Amino acid sequence: MKASTAKSFNKKLACPSSNLLLSFQRRALAPEINLLVKHHLAGCDFCYCEVPLLAFYALPLRGECRTPDLPINLRVLAESILGKDNSEEVPEPHFQR
Ligand SMILES: [Zn+2]
Numbered sequence: 001m002k003a004s005t006a007k008s009f010n011k012k013l014a015c016p017s018s019n020l021l022l023s024f025q026r027r028a029l030a031p032e033i034n035l036l037v038k039h040h041l042a043g044c045d046f047c048y049c050e051v052p053l054l055a056f057y058a059l060p061l062r063g064e065c066r067t068p069d070l071p072i073n074l075r076v077l078a079e080s081i082l083g084k085d086n087s088e089e090v091p092e093p094h095f096q097r
Helices: 018-025 031-043 045-054 072-087
Strands: none
Touching: 018 031, 018 045, 031 045
16 A cells, blocks of 8 residues: 555644543543544544543643752852842942933
């Protein structure tokens, strides 16, 4: 079979979002929307394959996404800049006439 005869296997504009498919997979959708997604899955290979994959998706736990530590050279730079600003008196802005 030539590749050009195969249907393109990718997400299309009409496809439901991965978030929606995730809700579908978790049976968290309203019955009407659930029916629409089911109808779409019958005709879309990509989404049909995405749903079982989403079963492996785990929501990030609270606090799991903490910000990374500041690299030490950036910290030194930031402290030198901020330290300088704090130690010096910031002159009051004055307007010339
Ligand atoms: Zn689709």
